[in-house]
Amino acid sequence: MNITLDDIARRAGVSRSTASRVLNNHPHVNPAVRERVWQAIRDTNYQPNHPARSLASRRSQVIGIVIPQPINALFADPYFPLLIEGIAQICNERQFSIMLELATTTTTDGNPYRLIGQRGFLDGAIVASAVEDEFLLQWLTRETIPVVVVGRITSHTSIPYVDVDNRYGAQKMIEHLLEQGYRRIATITGPMNIVAGRDRFAGYCDALTAAGLPVVHELVIEGNFSEQSGYNAMRTLLQCDPLPDAVFAASDMMALGALKAARAAGLDVPTDLALTGFDDIPLAAAMTPPLTTVRQPIGELGQSAARLLLDWISSAATQPAVQQVVLPTELIVRDSCTRSW
Amino acid sequence: MNITLDDIARRAGVSRSTASRVLNNHPHVNPAVRERVWQAIRDTNYQPNHPARSLASRRSQVIGIVIPQPINALFADPYFPLLIEGIAQICNERQFSIMLELATTTTTDGNPYRLIGQRGFLDGAIVASAVEDEFLLQWLTRETIPVVVVGRITSHTSIPYVDVDNRYGAQKMIEHLLEQGYRRIATITGPMNIVAGRDRFAGYCDALTAAGLPVVHELVIEGNFSEQSGYNAMRTLLQCDPLPDAVFAASDMMALGALKAARAAGLDVPTDLALTGFDDIPLAAAMTPPLTTVRQPIGELGQSAARLLLDWISSAATQPAVQQVVLPTELIVRDSCTRSW
DNA sequence: ATGAAAGCGCTAACAG
DNA sequence: CTGTTAGCGCTTTCAT
Numbered sequence: 040m041n042i043t044l045d046d047i048a049r050r051a052g053v054s055r056s057t058a059s060r061v062l063n064n065h066p067h068v069n070p071a072v073r074e075r076v077w078q079a080i081r082d083t084n085y086q087p088n089h090p091a092r093s094l095a096s097r098r099s100q101v102i103g104i105v106i107p108q109p110i111n112a113l114f115a116d117p118y119f120p121l122l123i124e125g126i127a128q129i130c131n132e133r134q135f136s137i138m139l140e141l142a143t144t145t146t147t148d149g150n151p152y153r154l155i156g157q158r159g160f161l162d163g164a165i166v167a168s169a170v171e172d173e174f175l176l177q178w179l180t181r182e183t184i185p186v187v188v189v190g191r192i193t194s195h196t197s198i199p200y201v202d203v204d205n206r207y208g209a210q211k212m213i214e215h216l217l218e219q220g221y222r223r224i225a226t227i228t229g230p231m232n233i234v235a236g237r238d239r240f241a242g243y244c245d246a247l248t249a250a251g252l253p254v255v256h257e258l259v260i261e262g263n264f265s266e267q268s269g270y271n272a273m274r275t276l277l278q279c280d281p282l283p284d285a286v287f288a289a290s291d292m293m294a295l296g297a298l299k300a301a302r303a304a305g306l307d308v309p310t311d312l313a314l315t316g317f318d319d320i321p322l323a324a325a326m327t328p329p330l331t332t333v334r335q336p337i338g339e340l341g342q343s344a345a346r347l348l349l350d351w352i353s354s355a356a357t358q359p360a361v362q363q364v365v366l367p368t369e370l371i372v373r374d375s376c377t378r379s380w
Numbered sequence: 381m382n383i384t385l386d387d388i389a390r391r392a393g394v395s396r397s398t399a400s401r402v403l404n405n406h407p408h409v410n411p412a413v414r415e416r417v418w419q420a421i422r423d424t425n426y427q428p429n430h431p432a433r434s435l436a437s438r439r440s441q442v443i444g445i446v447i448p449q450p451i452n453a454l455f456a457d458p459y460f461p462l463l464i465e466g467i468a469q470i471c472n473e474r475q476f477s478i479m480l481e482l483a484t485t486t487t488t489d490g491n492p493y494r495l496i497g498q499r500g501f502l503d504g505a506i507v508a509s510a511v512e513d514e515f516l517l518q519w520l521t522r523e524t525i526p527v528v529v530v531g532r533i534t535s536h537t538s539i540p541y542v543d544v545d546n547r548y549g550a551q552k553m554i555e556h557l558l559e560q561g562y563r564r565i566a567t568i569t570g571p572m573n574i575v576a577g578r579d580r581f582a583g584y585c586d587a588l589t590a591a592g593l594p595v596v597h598e599l600v601i602e603g604n605f606s607e608q609s610g611y612n613a614m615r616t617l618l619q620c621d622p623l624p625d626a627v628f629a630a631s632d633m634m635a636l637g638a639l640k641a642a643r644a645a646g647l648d649v650p651t652d653l654a655l656t657g658f659d660d661i662p663l664a665a666a667m668t669p670p671l672t673t674v675r676q677p678i679g680e681l682g683q684s685a686a687r688l689l690l691d692w693i694s695s696a697a698t699q700p701a702v703q704q705v706v707l708p709t710e711l712i713v714r715d716s717c718t719r720s721w
Numbered sequence: 722a723t724g725a726a727a728g729c730g731c732t733a734a735c736a737g
Numbered sequence: 738c739t740g741t742t743a744g745c746g747c748t749t750t751c752a753t
Contacts, residue, residue: 057740
């Protein structure tokens with residue numbers, strides 16, 4: 040049998056509650072007793088039983104990271120890893136553990152998540168990338184544990200979220216292209232069922248409108264942030280006559296796909312066509328040519344979400360102290376949109 | 381208060397044990413009763429309490445993925461995300477959840493992991509990347525839950541592991557370079573405290589030796605798989621006189637770093653220098669020039685590890701049915717080692 | 722096929 | 738400062 044707290048108590052000649060107090064660093068324990076208990080713990084190599092603790096204390100020191108994406112698409116883009124990394128940093132500091140909650144591939148009926156709903160398992164959750172997924176949103180509102188969302192969601196305003204300033208970031212990007220002299224600027228947008236997709240497109244429109252330019256329908260193609268969708272979108276754009284002189288892809292991965300399509304069509308970037316992205320994933324700087332993009336601080340986003348959530352959990356309040364956090368983006372100019380003339 | 385199994389039992393007019401049987405799909409329950417219980421569960425939106433279940437059943441349906449790396453370095457390389465993805469696929473199929481167990485940054489004293497040692501929390505664990513970390517290895521041997529390691533470890537042969545054929549993969553790579561006519565082949569190795577690092581280096585030596593060529597000390601630089609270490613190593617190699625005509629980096633990220641260093645020194649790849657990597661991460665194909673490398677099936681590696689572990693867990697045996705799995709690698713020839721003459 | 726009863730290992734009032 | 742006493746919500750023999 041495994042050794043229990045009772046064994047420790049017996050060995051140290053105290054009651055189980057005192058042993059528990061020592062284990063949990065409660066004050067008001069006689070230093071000598073405290074030391075005796077610790078000694079027993081060390082001697083026996085005692086390890087507390089986690090489920091028993093959570094059951095009795097109603098706290099698990101575990102949060103879930105919910106990623107509502109098909110698993111196979113999960114890590115094609117370094118976005119999620121970076122986000123997880125940020126969350127993990129804060130969790131480690133605060134002695135919290137992380138459960139990874141990925142949507143099952145078979146999203147046929149009912150609950151595509153395993154943990155969601157399991158009572159007592161999670162002290163809180165972070166939902167990454169606010170897809171407007173009906174099941175998830177319903178769960179969010181019904182849920183009793185603290186949940187924060189990464190990425191703005193429009194439908195449930197009461198849920199705290201953390202986001203970057205997608206709209207203004209995209210706007211700055213287009214303004215930069217306009218300053219460079221580009222006038223026929225196309226965009227490959229993100230998915231329109233994600234607010235980030237809509238917001239970046241809105242920024243694109245903002246800048247054009249402010250410059251007195253129209254938003255041309257044929258220059259706007261919807262993608263889904265993946266490389267493949269960028270490739271496809273660019274092939275469509277290449278049908279335009281005249282061709283766009285610049286393309287703003289709403290993610291770096293789509294920009295990469297677009298670059299390949301442009302190359303395949305015999306176009307050079309940036310000579311024949313300017314190309315820019317959004318995210319500033321590590322690949323962006325390594326590409327040839329290095330990609331002009333909008334940096335979003337993904338790691339910090341994760342950190343903010345984790346801080347918000349953990350503060351909330353420890354406050355034991357119904358609402359978090361901070362409801363929303365919006366982080367700034369930064370325009371990173373590289374060679375992919377350098378006019379040669 | 382949350383609704384409990386007792387509430388369900390009362391509502392369905394049965395005892396708690398019967399309700400439990402229904403919940404767990406035990407046979408030998410009257411169909412009519414079964415339906416009444418399910419109805420009550422649905423009506424009340426009942427969700428079982430996970431800690432209570434694990435405490436009573438001594439099973440948690442959770443496995444841990446232990447990644448013994450400083451968090452901040454975690455996702456610079458897509459290796460871990462891909463591995464996690466593979467593991468997650470199998471876990472989802474089998475209704476297991478995943479805990480992410482990252483080493484805390486402050487690896488000062490004692491246990492740098494939170495979950496390791498928490499009794500009853502994990503049904504098993506996968507240790508990713510077999511660093512020969514003293515603490516971890518001691519834990520592995522002492523541990524009572526099933527643990528499988530990704531990457532061969534030499535010191536504790538009793539621990540089941542899953543690995544790719546690093547040595548033969550590296551050998552094939554060097555053989556290819558030799559066939560291309562390269563003769564002064566340098567290597568940037570992985571860390572020598574990881575078996576994968578040693579194995580790839582061994583494969584390099586195998587090929588040279590078989591070809592009757594010596595392993596030249598100054599052409600062997602130790603890296604740590606990171607881009608930065610590749611960069612530094614290449615700077616050292618650039619001091620050699622004569623320069624190597626080919627460089628085999630033991631990871632694609634190091635190859636990327638090496639490429640940058642070579643470029644910075646005014647060398648062109650592959651004209652002045654052949655460069656090859658190991659891993660075949662997505663970036664390898666996207667680089668300019670596309671990188672010749674050795675593909676290791678990272679996702680499958682994760683899947684194999686997960687299958688081995690979950691089979692073991694469900695068998696309830698002391699040893700797994702399969703002790704070791706070794707997956708083949710594949711040479712992927714691209715442009716980075718194309719001789720121009 | 723079902724119920725009674727005994728824990729699983731721990732925390733947390735409460736009393737002293 | 739410490740011990741006693743109840744549970745936390747569920748699974749699981751053991752009867753019946």
